[in-house]
Each structure stands twice: as structure tokens, then as C-alpha cells.
Amino acid sequence: MALSKEQEQFYQTTLDMTRKQITDLNTQIEEELAKVKERLAELQNAKNAAKQIYDGACKMLGVEND
Template identity: 55%
Template sequence: MTLNEQQRALYESILVQTRQELSELDRQIEEELAKVKERLAELQNAKKASRQMYDAACLRLGISNELAAEEEAEGGM
């Protein structure tokens, strides 16, 4: 089936519009991913700092570090 000029113009317009929408969605996805990556880095740094404090407290108290033992057990599986 052949398209008349009006139909062809409509579909070409749809192509342009949806291409722009797809580009905008890709941009939004990248923006959200950047936010998530930044937040994950913040959380990982906070976890690392807390872990260092936990390790130091165990050392100062002279008690075994249960977290270190758990990690060793998990790594040994």
C-alpha cells in the first residue's frame, strides 16, 4: 500500500517526535544512573568508615572482631 503525501508527512512527523522522546528518555536515564552511582559511593564510604570504627573498637576492647570472622567464613566457602 502506498502512502499519500499527508500520510507520509504524518509518519515522518511521528518518527521525528519519537526520536526526540527517545533521546530525552536516554538523557533522563543517564541522569538518574549518575545520581544512583553517586549515592552508592556515599553509602560505601559511610560503610567503610563505620567498619573502621568497629574494627578499632574491637581492637581497643581486646575482643574478637565478629564481622571479620564472618567475612573470612563467607570468603572461605
């Protein structure tokens, strides 16, 4: 079934718009993912620092580090 010029133009416009939407969404996903990775790294660093303090306190008290 052949498309009329109007139908072809409609579908081409739809194709172009949705391609741009997908590209924009992919960009947003990557930006959000980068933020999450950065926050996870911050939390991991804080956790490691707390573990070092906890380990030091255990040693000073002579108790087992769980």
C-alpha cells in the first residue's frame, strides 16, 4: 500500500520527532546515571571512613571488630 504525500510527511515528521526524543532521553539517562555514580562514590567513601574510625575504637577498647 503506497502512502500519500501527506501520510509520508506525517510519518517522516513522527520519525524525526521520536528520534530526537529518544536521543534526548538517552542524554538525560546518562546525566542522571553519572549523578548516581558520583553519589554512590561519596557514600562509599563516607562508609570507609566510618569503618576506619570504628576499627580504631575497637582496637582502643580491645574488643573484636564485627
